[in-house]
Amino acid sequence: MTSDMTARMLRLLSLLQTRREWSGADLAERLDVTVRTVRRDIDRLRELGYPVDSARGHAGGYRLTSGSDLPPLLLDDEEAVAITVALRTAAGGLTGIEETALRALAKLEQVLPGRLRGQVTALQAALAGITWEDRGPRVDPALLAALAVACRDHEIITFDYTGRQGTVTRRRAEPCHLVDSGGLWYLLAHDTDKDDWRLFRLDRTTDPTPTGRRVPPRPVPGDDPAAFVASRLSAAPTRHRAVATVHAPADHVRAHTRGLATRLTPIDAHTCRLDASDDHLPRIAQTLAALDTDYTLDAAPDVLAHLTSTAQRTLRAMN
Structure with a gap:
């Protein structure tokens, strides 16, 4: 019974997101319930934080409006693919992207159905971009997404890293933040073997592998990741x-x-x-x-x- 109500409310929310306004009768017909049930489900959505306005009258029209907070959104397959590709493209090619965009990409790719992952990969491979200036090595968006998830979950990872002299070593670290500096992306992480903070250039990083071990968040010296990375880069x-x-x-x-x-x-x-x-x-x-x-x-x-x-x-x- 509860699962039926949950599925119905999700369907109701999806309908409200596809049209500016619905009448109570139209919603009841689409959901195969009574108008009274629609009113109760609308009240439940409001309790969950969704701003649903209702118009007075026999029709009882409903519409989603802007609120003070952003509630969860439902995406259809085409919308999910479009947003994922857009975030991947931005993360891999544009400068100035904020870390919040990477967190959004991490959240979306974590729940992206398997049937859509192939579409995302194919569409990403088919896209062509123009680089108007040489900003150095480009970063694989999939790598950015994987590291963003590790930073968010505070999960220790292992990865291959190519040093300045071309030597490849396997590293183990607690990822903390992703920082863009002058077109180069860096992972700020605490190296578990060296017991110290390290910067890893993402264009030299490959094969990130989660270990399944999560640790408490480790505070960055000075509480400012960007400033800490800048100071390390200036001294490097x-x-x-x-x-x-x-x-x-x-x-x-x-x-x-x-x-x-x-x-x-x-x-x-x-x-x-x-x-x-x-x-x-x-x-x-x-x-x-x-x-x-x-x-x-x-x-x-x-x-x-x-x-x-x-x-x-x-x-x-x-x-």
Whole structure:
């Protein structure tokens, strides 16, 4: 009996989401119940937090409205596939996506029926995107989704990680947060073998495997994951060194170099120093081009060679 009522209420909620307004008689006919039963089910939905307005009169019209809180939504198959693909595409290709979007993707993929997973994978593979600038390695959206679930559930995972020298090792860690910095995604996690916090670049991470062991949430030093990751990145060694003395105030440079605030040092009111070092030569060129002001550069030979060749190609194209 209870299961019948639950199924009927879910069906009622689905109907309310598909049309702006329903009459009580129409709903009763669709659900094969009396109008009185519809009224009782509407009251139950309101008790659960769904904002259902009703119009007076014999017809007794009903409609879902906006409320103070977002109640659970029901999606049909096509809607679920569309939202999953959209979230995967955003997570894997766009910059600036918030961690909340990854949590939404994790929730949706966790309950996505098996019959729809093949559709999502096929549609994702068929989509083509245009990258207007080289922002470095792209991340597999499925990897982002799997790690988002592990972060949400505080579940220890194991994964293969490729180090800077190309050596692959199997790691075991407590995942905490996913952070996007300048187009590169990082997993902030507590390495269980080293008993310390570590940053793992997602483009070097493969084969994440849940262990089934969940642990209490571990507080991040300073209670600010993004700031903690930024401080670690600013102190981490990079493959290509490039330090610019910029002839502009630090605030000007900060506004033009997203994610590099911890590498910016004011010298005086009109000058500052920016450490634009990176593992990716094109990204150094993009950072310097974004300064929109004059600067002097102290950089490694490979950086200077890359910048010189880029400038020469540009000049040749103008002739």
